[in-house]
Amino acid sequence: MTASARTAVGVDVGGTNIRAARVGATGAMEDHLIEPVEAGREAFMAQLLRLVETVADDSTAGVGIGVPGRVDAANGVILSAGYLDIAGLDIPGRIRQRLVLEARVENDATMALIAEAHARPEVAQGLILMVTVGTGIGGAILLDGAPWYGGGISGQxxxxxxxxxxxxxxxxxxxxxxxxxxxTALGRLVAEAGLQEGLKTRDVFQRAKQGDKTASDVLINWAGPFRRALDSALAAFDPRLIVVGGGLGQEMVGALSEIDNEGSWFGCPVEAAKLGDKAGVIGAGLRCFARDER
Ligand SMILES: [Zn+2]
Structure with missing residues (x-):
């Protein structure tokens, strides 16, 4: 990245960590910082401003911030943010005031999807869905490279x-x-099946692979409803691609491959996210170069 190339600062706010980096229009990342997220609204705001200030340089043209929970992205308002007490904070306003930079706030899944779509130029046009599987399940919708919000919070x-x-x-x-x-549901299924409490997801997979019927039933019961929901979504929307991300995205795609996908009128590729935990911060930066809402 040359000094004259325009960059943006991407910030990814998670339940545990906050990340920030300078991101170029190619998706290349520089000065990637990760810290435990500060508790408390003002402590959080101070931390976010400090990270943006540290990472921004003369090339920086804007700031994108991905947060967990529901965001009215068109208006830059955080409606709820899971375990974080940041609902209602005017992050774009505070960044503008302190750093004289334009900022956009989006749901973190939207940011991750922007990065995943950027990494797949062959599907840049058309409709792409992302479903994130972690403690909860979230998602995002991208149409011709721009987020599609519906009435404000689509993609749930x-x-x-x-x-x-x-x-x-x-x-x-x-x-x-x-x-x-x-x-959360996988943890409950593991307990209900009488498998050892606190068994790690990878151990459940390992046991299923070794022929343990109880473990394999747990995975089928976990992924089966997910498959049915995806089938409904793809019949309704006919997307080009569904990306499954989040902390358990790879595992879900692995479990889906064990489920019979009977022939149907409808189908589309379902792929695991490939940028891992960097997708959120890269996408938050790329958001500043992306087209606005459809
Ligand atoms: Zn619900």
Whole structure:
């Protein structure tokens, strides 16, 4: 990256860590910093401003910030942010005031999807969905390279309903895939199956691979509702690609491969995210170069 090339600062706010880096239009990253996220609204804000100030240089043209939870991205308002107490903070306003840089806040899955799509130029046009599997299940929608927000918070794939009489979900409905196919749900399935408490996900996979029927049933019960939700989404939207990301994205794609995918009118590639935990920070920087909302 030459000194004259324009860059943006990407910031990825997670439940545990906050990352910041300078990102070029090619997706190349410089000065990548990672710190444990500070507790408390003002401590968090001070940390974010300090990281942006440290990473920004004369080439920096803007700042993108990905946060967990629901974001009214068109208006830059954080509606809720999981375990973090940052809802309602005017992050773009504070960055503008202190650093005279334009800033955009988005859901972290939107940022990760921008980076994953950038890494796959062959699907840059058209509709791409991302579903993230971690403690909960989230997602994002990109249409011709620009985020698609719907009425403001589209992409909440964790709340697609697959069983109307299923467990009650945080959102108020019953039987959302988050209650069946999240990391939290996998922990519950492991316990219910009588497998050793606290068994790591990779050990469940290992046992299933060695022919342990209990472990293999756990994975099928975990991934089955997820497959049904994806099937509904792809019949409805006909996307070019579905990227499965988040901390358990690779594992979910592995578990899906064990499920019979019977022939159907509908289909599209389902791939694991390939940028790992750097997707959020790269995408947050690239957001400043991306087209605006559809
Ligand atoms: Zn729900």
């Amino acid at each position: 794939f964790g709340h697609m309903v697959v069983a109307g009489d299923g467990p009650r979900c945080n959102c108020g409905r019953r039987g959302c895939i988050e209650t069946f196919s999240s990391g």
